[in-house]
Amino acid sequence: MINFQPNFSHIYVERDAFGFELTDLALSKFPRATVIKIGHYKDVFNRPGQDFQIQKSSMKLILAKKTEPFLYPASDMVQEFDTPNVYYNTPILNCLYNCDYCFLQGMYPSGNIVVFVNEKDFMDAINIKLNELDDPLKPMVVSISYNTDIMAMENIIPMTSRWIEFVDTQENLIIEVRTKSALFSSINNTKPSKNVILSWTLSPDSICKKNEFNTPPLQRRLDACKEAMANGWQVRICFDPVLLVEGWYDIYTRFFDEVFNKLDCDKLLDITLGVFRMNKDYFNRIRKRENRSRLFYESYVIEKGTVIPGKKVRYNALDQLEDKIAQFFPRDKILVWR
Numbered sequence: 001m002i003n004f005q006p007n008f009s010h011i012y013v014e015r016d017a018f019g020f021e022l023t024d025l026a027l028s029k030f031p032r033a034t035v036i037k038i039g040h041y042k043d044v045f046n047r048p049g050q051d052f053q054i055q056k057s058s059m060k061l062i063l064a065k066k067t068e069p070f071l072y073p074a075s076d077m078v079q080e081f082d083t084p085n086v087y088y089n090t091p092i093l094n095c096l097y098n099c100d101y102c103f104l105q106g107m108y109p110s111g112n113i114v115v116f117v118n119e120k121d122f123m124d125a126i127n128i129k130l131n132e133l134d135d136p137l138k139p140m141v142v143s144i145s146y147n148t149d150i151m152a153m154e155n156i157i158p159m160t161s162r163w164i165e166f167v168d169t170q171e172n173l174i175i176e177v178r179t180k181s182a183l184f185s186s187i188n189n190t191k192p193s194k195n196v197i198l199s200w201t202l203s204p205d206s207i208c209k210k211n212e213f214n215t216p217p218l219q220r221r222l223d224a225c226k227e228a229m230a231n232g233w234q235v236r237i238c239f240d241p242v243l244l245v246e247g248w249y250d251i252y253t254r255f256f257d258e259v260f261n262k263l264d265c266d267k268l269l270d271i272t273l274g275v276f277r278m279n280k281d282y283f284n285r286i287r288k289r290e291n292r293s294r295l296f297y298e299s300y301v302i303e304k305g306t307v308i309p310g311k312k313v314r315y316n317a318l319d320q321l322e323d324k325i326a327q328f329f330p331r332d333k334i335l336v337w338r
């Protein structure tokens, strides 16, 4: 899969979402789609009796106007940013891709994609929060791609570049754009911003093919990272989640060799490393519903409401993988989720 492009046959539009620039842009990209006017996006998105995976095979687009809240605290990401002022927002719900390990399958009742078109309200909420930070001496960080892969949508709705333009004018604000997309070319005309971290999730090619459905292959992601770094963007690499499949040590160490052969480590901001883990309610919901992936039948423990490989197994794996990465990259810039 190079750049997966959906062909939305139906676009649901909330009555209140008409008249926004993003609505017009999205509708213009799919002139043949059947447009259905709706009262509220939840009337469609939260309908009972939907099948997430059947819907993923023929996704529909829902354009809606979000109401508050526009910003959520992200306590679980604080470790990555060295600031207590870490937040995420949800400009899009759901994703064009369909990774086996994605928590969205357990979180949302629908596989359809919701795009919130009132981006200014999201940006205004950030401006308000900037004046009341927990620690005003540290930057505010907002992940804008938490419940989606926003850059994967860039050819359809150029939200990433619009967010970059917004954040570039701000003081003390950083946005993280986490992606598996190879669509860096779509934002390449945007001036690199010191207020943006582009974070690529990379996986061995066998995992990309088997467990990250519809995503670009490893080489395409590496090309995108390389180009972004060469053009002066701050790039983070996420080896997260590592899947402890049979032969994981060989698979991942060969993969690290490949990655660090290709990328100029001196230009990388940092690296995150973590094993597969998921909120237990989402995990149980997915496991009960389908048996698409063996991932949900491996042996795990539950720690603080999270399903995760047992402590001994995961510490052993993470230690070995961290040691391998440290052959190429400074250990103090490897952030490990133990």
Ligand code: SF4
Pocket: 095, 096, 097, 098, 099, 101, 102, 103, 104, 146, 147, 148, 149, 180
């Ligand atoms: S790219 Fe991220 S958000 Fe999209 S399906 Fe995969 S894990 Fe989920």
